[in-house]
Amino acid sequence: MATSKQQDDIEQSENRVNEDHIRAPLITQTNTRVTEAKRQDRCMVYLSTFIAVCGSFTFGSCAGYSSPTQSAIREDLNFSIAEFSLFGSILTFGAMIGAITSGPIADYIGRKGAMRMSSAFCVAGWLAIYYAQGALSLDIGRLATGYGMGVFSYVVPVFIAEISTTDLRGALTSIHQLMISAGVSVSFIIGTMLTWRALALAGLVPCAILLFGLFIIPESPRWLAKIGHQKEFEIALRRLRGKDADISEEAAEIQDYMKTLEKLPKANLFDLFQRRYLRSVIVGVGLMVFKEFGGLSGIIFYTSSIFESSGFPSEIGTIIFSIMKVCITALGTTLIDRVGRKPLLLVSATGVVIGCILTGTSFYLKGHEIAIKEAPILVVIGILVYIGSFSVGMGIIPWVMMSEIYPINVKGAAGSLTTVVKWFGAWVCSYTFNFLMTWSSFGTFILYAAVNALCILFVIKIVPETKGRTLEQIQAAINTS
Incomplete structure (x- = not known):
């Protein structure tokens, strides 16, 4: 017959076994929830990146527009080689102007504000090209789309880098160049099937997606911290990392860095x-x-x-x-x-x-x-x-x-x-x-x-x-x- 001490040992062993049986599925469930939460935490980062790179696609569409349309535009508008060369190259002048102003604009009105403004220039430019009856409006439209390209070329990768986590930053920021390549390639390919005016209208599609999407996604938390909007900074960072994420360490690091920068x-x-x-x-x-x-x-x-x-x-x-x-x-x-x-x-x-x-x-x-x-x-x-x-x-x-x-x-x-x-x-x-x-x-x-x-x-x-x-x-x- 078992002694009182032996019975206690048996009961304790049974309790440990029962606890292990209970704990095992709980641990599995907890790990599953953590994995799901981690995946959900990144949804807003992915969505924000997708919206932002619509600007990169617009960039590529503008750059690729002149190649497949050269013969048709010259024939329809009776352009000389010199006139079409001006039309093609004026894009880079607009982009240089956009590049000069992109940094101050993005610092003054925010990353989202800069993308919104850039989209507006591209929309105006595409419409000017679509309705063009001569060289002047065609060149003005091309200049406007070039300006939008110049702003996008700076603000899109900066925005993505500032919202991304460390392990995703390189891959997500590089999507900027991928979408530029996609924009160029789509223009090259569908430009062989559409008229030059229809191709200009097609350029409005990514602009529309971007303008609508900017109402959904948050502003760059780092920019908000830089301008001292503490409440908006925390809200934006939490939206990007997920409502259940612990943002205290990342927020503290960003704020400490901003305090250092304030002294400069x-x-x-x-x-x-x-x-x-x-x-x-x-x-x-x-x-x-x-x-x-x-x-x-x-x-x-x-x-x-x-x-x-x-x-x-x-x-x-x-x-x-x-x-x-x-x-x-x-x-x-x-x-x-x-x-x-x-x-x-x-x-x-x-x-x-x-x-x-x-x-x-x-x-x-x-x-x-x-x-x-x-x-x-x-x-x-x-x-x-x-x-x-x-x-x-x-x-x-x-x-x-x-x-x-x-x-x-x-x-x-x-x-x-x-x-x-x-x-x-x-x-x-x-x-x-x-x-x-x-x-x-x-x-x-x-x-x-x-x-x-x-x-x-x-x-x-x-x-x-x-x-x-x-x-x-x-x-x-x-x-x-």
Whole structure:
């Protein structure tokens, strides 16, 4: 017969077993709830990103509009080459103006306000193009859409970076470039099926989605904290992280950083060249310089003529080019937070160098009447290697890093400077491309290869890795190192 002590031990063992049976499903249920809550916490971040990148798609639609419509516009409005060239290139002038004003506007009326204003300019521009009966209204419309592009090019990646969690920031910010590529590609493809006026109307669709969506999503919490709207800051951060999320640590970190920034004077353009900000400026501007002067705008604006001059069917080449650009950019968005910014930049720049060399070699062979049948195929391979390599890294990462490396007190001025450099480079590259090709097709692509080779050295020596760090950690590290 069991003693009293033995009975107590048996009862305690049974209780522990029963508790374990009860606790096991409770733990499972709790973990499930945590997983579901974590997933739900990100819903507003995903929705806000989707709404914001409608501006990126609009950007791409504006950039891609002139290529498929060139023949139709020239025929309908009796445009000369010079008149259409002005129509095409005036986009970059509007974008430069937008870039200059984008930072101050985003700082003054907020990230959402800047996107709303940019959408309004794009809507006005598309309508002016749709109703155009001559060069003046067509050029005014193109200038207005360019201005909208310039603002979008800064404010969209900044907004996404400021609302994202650390583990999502790289991938979500890189969607900006993916949607630009998608906008360009959709314009290229549907432009072969729609009239130029109908294509202008199609450009209104993403603008409408963005304008409506901005009423649903919250403002950037970091901007709200910067301007001292404490209550709105907490509401916005909680909406982005979920009602059951603990935002105290993140809110405290953001507010502590803002208190540090309050002690600093309001920055202007000349302040960017102070030692404390200089490395950020060198990285941000340097990446944009290599991105544009490495041949991007010339190749994208004149893809059809490159294929034609090589003897390859331009329509087939352009469609392949467009599809590949979107697919590889999508791949890049999945890799950026896994592989890191710096390795992707190095792989991308190396591939771009190879693509330029292949394309240049094909024009050399054609010019010297060597391997006449193989030269057109080599051009296609070279251009596809170029755009594929560019899209996986150089196309995405400069925008991502621009949104990460600048402290918020100089982000307006620094963002404006960076995007101005980007659009100035786009104008120089697109304007000089035909002159360079007339001088030497082979020499043009070897020149681009040399620029991108310098980019590899720049990335190795200067560019930091920002993967896995908060914005505050990145900015503190880069500006004190």
